Amino acid sequence: MPDELKTSALGAVRELKEITAETDTRDYLRAAATQAHKQYDDYELIVDIDAHLQEARFWHEILGFMENDVLKQTAEGQLAGGIRTPLINMQPGMSFQALGGRVPHQSGPREAVSEPGKPGAAFVEIMKRSMDSMGVDYQVIFPTAMLHLGMNPMEDIEIYLARAYCRWLTELVLPQEKRLIGLIYLPFNNVDECEKMVREFGGHPQIVGYTICAVRHKPVHHNQYMRLYSMIQDTGKPLVFHAGPHWDDPSFSQLNRFISMHALSFVHYNLIHMTNWVINALPERFPKLKTVWVESGLAWVPFLMQRLDHEVLMRQSEAPGLKRLPSEYMQEMFYSSQPLERTDFELLAMTMKKIKAETQLLYSSDWPHWDFDPPSSITTLPFLSDQAKRNILGLNAARVFNLPVKRVRPRAADVIADRAADRVS
Amino acid sequence: MKDVNVGAASSFTDPGRKVFDCGGTEVGVFLLDGEFYAWENRCPHLDGPACQGKIVPLFTEAVNEDLTSRGREFSKTQTNVVCPWHGFEFDIRTGVHPTDARVRLKGVKLRVEDGDVWLSVRA
Numbered sequence: 282m283p284d285e286l287k288t289s290a291l292g293a294v295r296e297l298k299e300i301t302a303e304t305d306t307r308d309y310l311r312a313a314a315t316q317a318h319k320q321y322d323d324y325e326l327i328v329d330i331d332a333h334l335q336e337a338r339f340w341h342e343i344l345g346f347m348e349n350d351v352l353k354q355t356a357e358g359q360l361a362g363g364i365r366t367p368l369i370n371m372q373p374g375m376s377f378q379a380l381g382g383r384v385p386h387q388s389g390p391r392e393a394v395s396e397p398g399k400p401g402a403a404f405v406e407i408m409k410r411s412m413d414s415m416g417v418d419y420q421v422i423f424p425t426a427m428l429h430l431g432m433n434p435m436e437d438i439e440i441y442l443a444r445a446y447c448r449w450l451t452e453l454v455l456p457q458e459k460r461l462i463g464l465i466y467l468p469f470n471n472v473d474e475c476e477k478m479v480r481e482f483g484g485h486p487q488i489v490g491y492t493i494c495a496v497r498h499k500p501v502h503h504n505q506y507m508r509l510y511s512m513i514q515d516t517g518k519p520l521v522f523h524a525g526p527h528w529d530d531p532s533f534s535q536l537n538r539f540i541s542m543h544a545l546s547f548v549h550y551n552l553i554h555m556t557n558w559v560i561n562a563l564p565e566r567f568p569k570l571k572t573v574w575v576e577s578g579l580a581w582v583p584f585l586m587q588r589l590d591h592e593v594l595m596r597q598s599e600a601p602g603l604k605r606l607p608s609e610y611m612q613e614m615f616y617s618s619q620p621l622e623r624t625d626f627e628l629l630a631m632t633m634k635k636i637k638a639e640t641q642l643l644y645s646s647d648w649p650h651w652d653f654d655p656p657s658s659i660t661t662l663p664f665l666s667d668q669a670k671r672n673i674l675g676l677n678a679a680r681v682f683n684l685p686v687k688r689v690r691p692r693a694a695d696v697i698a699d700r701a702a703d704r705v706s
Numbered sequence: 707m708k709d710v711n712v713g714a715a716s717s718f719t720d721p722g723r724k725v726f727d728c729g730g731t732e733v734g735v736f737l738l739d740g741e742f743y744a745w746e747n748r749c750p751h752l753d754g755p756a757c758q759g760k761i762v763p764l765f766t767e768a769v770n771e772d773l774t775s776r777g778r779e780f781s782k783t784q785t786n787v788v789c790p791w792h793g794f795e796f797d798i799r800t801g802v803h804p805t806d807a808r809v810r811l812k813g814v815k816l817r818v819e820d821g822d823v824w825l826s827v828r829a
Binding site: 293294295296297298299300309311312315316380381382383384385386651652653654655657658 | 710711712723724725726727728729732747748752753754755758759760762788790791792793795
């Protein structure tokens with residue numbers, strides 16, 4: 282027995298190590314497993330609609346699906362030269378995300394896995410650890426570095442990386458784990474390629490929707506996209522806008538700290554796209570197209586509802602396609618919860634009432650990013666009913682993403698016991 | 707409450723930290739400038755393992771007499787532990803968050819007796 286283990290009236294005293302980027306996800310999220318056990322283990326379904334691939338560790342696998350020889354050779358050359366995510370043209374400031382190493386999981390994953398040489402297996406094993414620890418049945422996978430591809434001036438890179446990512450996801454990852462589900466990355470700077478990808482990948486049973494990575498300067502109401510939206514509407518799967526940070530935007534270049542840019546830029550892009558979506562009356566043109574607005578928290582939604590309602594009543598001539606107030610359309614859309622503004626429950630309760638959270642809010646973790654929310658971010662809200670929590674944590678997502686309401690996650694007690702047994706052995 | 711022996715005081719480095727799982731109650735024990743401090747390993751934010759994160763000096767905004775800023779500097783007196791879940795920082799001596807004193811770690815009784823460190827934890 283190691284020296285640090287001593288017996289006491291409470292049994293063995295075990296020393297816990299400092300948490301680093303090498304820490305096993307199950308140890309990192311140990312407290313989340315306890316929360317799952319105590320707070321929501323009896324809930325019928327938990328869906329995390331926004332978790333992330335951190336591409337660097339898996340980039341060589343994605344490049345294996347690169348269909349353009351020139352870009353593939355360029356990327357492999359960059360990779361050999363020490364660039365962790367070749368071709369991305371990474372935006373400035375992203376290396377500040379991990380708070381100078383204070384939040385190690387943002388810099389990972391560097392933990393050991395059981396089959397390091399098997400393509401796709403490391404990612405699947407690490408994500409499964411996070412699902413089991415947080416008590417999640419299904420997790421929707423998004424990229425991380427690729428969220429900024431819409432700003433890449435080399436249009437062909439977005440197209441070919443989008444295709445490589447979607448092939449990696451559908452051919453390598455998803456077949457290894459039924460609890461992982463994905464969205465088609467739409468290379469929105471080229472609408473023909475978007476349509477091609479909807480046709481090519483949209484029928485995969487674990488592809489549950491389509492995403493527009495919202496960090497881009499493309500007006501979503503442009504006529505070139507109407508056929509694409511019709512195609513997506515016909516599939517019955519949602520269109521998901523995923524926000525992101527971008528320090529190069531001229532307004533944000535005035536901000537001198539990452540916190541300032543991060544606090545504003547995610548919301549900024551969803552504000553722009555939502556405003557164009559509503560003012561141009563796209564909900565009237567595509568009444569059956571479900572839209573989901575991801576990773577901007579919630580406070581921006583009632584702000585924009587009030588702002589647009591106020592102005593539309595005065596300037597109807599500039600939004601003649603609307604038959605109702607903007608807020609009424611927005612109350613029929615769906616929103617992801619993270620990063621949930623939990624510092625003022627009175628304000629948060631009003632926000633949730635305004636967005637009709639009981640039916641329209643979808644839990645998201647954003648794991649493994651630095652501002653992730655475990656499911657307890659919902660279960661510990663004192664103003665929500667038990668049914669509202671169940672809806673937000675999984676039942677609403679089942680409706681949006683057409684998922685079966687059937688538990689597929691292990692019992693939290695078993696997850697905790699299995700990890701404890703691993704440590705002893 | 708039960709007393710738990712977590713080892714010899716001499717086994718701690720200064721500055722240093724060890725975190726113990728005492729039968730389900732997790733406690734961070736810190737040694738700083740010859741003094742021991744003990745806090746529950748549970749962040750008041752979302753229950754993250756606050757005591758298992760990095761130990762860092764407090765950052766301060768260095769403002770000159772004419773109210774211009776020299777940017778950020780290390781504090782010469784305050785050392786924090788950072789919750790690795792989300793970055794919440796706490797003064798190792800007081801358990802208090804630097805911005806909002808209402809956000810604080812929960813203290814654990816600690817004594818050094820006959821060269822050993824003892825914690826008083828929930829049974």
